[in-house]
Amino acid sequence: MLGVLRQKVRSEALILSRLFLTRGYRHAQSFSNHILPGGPVVPRPMREGVQFLQKDSPYRVWSRSFASDNGELFDAVVPFMGESITDGTLATFLKKPGDRVEVDETIAQVETDKVTIDVASPEAGIIEKFVAKEGDTVTPGTKVAVISKSDASTTLAPSEEKPKDVPKSSPPTEKEVAEKKAPKAEAPIKEKPKAPSPAPPKSQVTEPQLPPKDRERRVPMTRLRKRVATRLKDSQNTYAMLTTFNEVDMTNLMKLRSDYKDAFLEKHGVKLGLMSGFVKGVVSALQDLPVVNAVIDGEDIIYREYIDISIAVGTPKGLVVPVIRNANNMNFADIEKQIHTLAKKANDGTLSIDEMAGGSFTISNGGVYGSLLSTPIINPPQSAILGMHSIVSRPMVVGGNIVARPMMYLSVTYDHRLIDGREAVLFLRRIKDVVEDPRRLLLDI
Structure with missing residues (x-):
């Protein structure tokens, strides 16, 4: 009797254990709907719900792979x-x-x-x-x-699918091997009758051979280049442009720079260049001939009571023209500091709109690239532009003797609708006098 009772207890325990395992499997199966492929991706807090699984459990692997942070x-x-x-x-x-x-x-x-x-x-x-x-x-x-702002990246679990079995090709039969080894009979080749040689073609005029397209490169224009092209073409179409020339002896200005460059650098923190001398010469010439600083507006002439000098600067991205404001109130040191600041910003591409807006007269220095002579185009809405060129040692007659002098050609292009030839020549002559003898600025003569 006791043995029968023990056997019944063991049977009931076995049934309960199987029932528990079955329910546990169904619970895991229900849980997989949230974390297995095909179910929605859940946030990280779901990982805490799978801590009871073994480390090598596939459920933990999929949960970890599909978890992600929805950062801002x-x-x-x-x-x-x-x-x-x-x-x-x-x-x-x-x-x-x-x-x-x-x-x-x-x-x-x-x-x-x-x-x-x-x-x-x-x-x-x-x-x-x-x-x-x-x-x-x-x-x-x-x-x-x-x-x-989230640094977490969502990764996918590697695919565990095994590649499908590729059916192996059956070995060739003896008949197929024999057919491959047997030489194929070649069809007899019939000799074609030789055609008579054609007469030499008559010489014809052909079109010239152009280079192939693969040796060309098409690049769209930048916005800056488009703007420069439009403004310069509009200037050419609007203004009656004429250019006059002169030459200037650079001896005294170069000697002034050589004598005081060290003291100038020590006191002001910038190098003494030649450009400041030309800016001062342009300011003096504009004060003597204010019509060059004016501009035509419809049927009126606008005389500007200020002198803002634009300096043309070539950059890798194109031509930019920053402005030195109120140059008539500046000395040599102020001009050199402003030129240094604007040139650095132009090369770095950090010039602002305000630093390039306006300007009543432009200076273009093609001499830094080796230009000997040029006719610059007016920068609208201005009426004239000064062209500086390279300094070349040339034989000059000084005091009845032929001596070598550092000479530079100057050019001024002006709007002939507003400025007559007399004013243009006197304007350029005044710049020449100031550059050749800077002491005139001290004496105001």
């Missing part, structure tokens, strides 16, 4: 580009999707008619994606990229 997303947009600029061209991306960026780090650059604008990251994080493409026309506020 921020938009990098095109900033305000200036009062007179409404749009620009997205020139280049400096980063790639997946790169990490810091706050205010430049992501892309936008080219406008005048300057290059940087698009900065609003927050530190990872670049999720680019919304715009290079070459797109963008306006202030246009979304360019999406930045995520």
